[in-house]
Every structure is written in C-alpha cells, then in structure tokens.
Amino acid sequence: MKIWKYNKCGSCRKAISYLNNRGVEFEALEILENPPSEVELRRMLDFLGGNLKRMFNTSGVAYKEGNYKEKIKSFNEDEAIKELSGNGALIKRPFVLGDNFGVVGFKEEEWDSINF
16 A cells, blocks of 8 residues: 655644554655656546546645646546646645555545555
8 A cells, every 4th residue: 555645744644643553554655756656646536436626635735826726627637647647736645545445635534444
C-alpha cells in the first residue's frame, strides 16, 4: 500500500497515525516531490467511481490560484489526469492506493470500513 502525503497536512498526519496505531504497513511518499503517476491516478479514479473532482485538493492554494474550480468544468479525463500528475499540490491528500482499494482524504469512519 502507498500513501502520498504532505508533512504540513493535518489530515495526512492523522492518517499516518491511524495506520501506525493499527500496525498497517505502507510506503509513504511525499506528494509534492513524487506525485502519483497517471496510471495510479486512473486507478484511483476507478475506485472513486469516475468522480474527477474528488481527486482535486479544492481547498489548496494551487487549486484556487490556478482557477481550477472553473477549469475542471471543461476538462476531459485525460486533461485532468495530466494536470494532477504534473502538480502534487492539486491532489487531495492523503492519497492512498492499495491492491484492492483507493481512498482520498481522511475520514476515520470511512477508513474503519477499509480492509487494510
């Protein structure tokens, strides 16, 4: 399992603590330095039922300054994936991919239902 995180992100710190407290093994990656690949983003998109907007960090500076609220309305899937893979700051975090699941953000009740 891989978790992409940002050290200054409170949700990421909570997610890492959650996993550590449950003895879950994972590979932690810095999302700004090593964003998910296009293949990994497409896998996540499948887990999210094709909802592109859920993959964007809509509260982030890069999203707001880049006017992505408007841009994503006209993006096709390929365009959105290309933007996300090129800028980890645009991706909702934590971003977690396992063999049979994918989840973005940290909501403990949601994570409790995942078989890590």
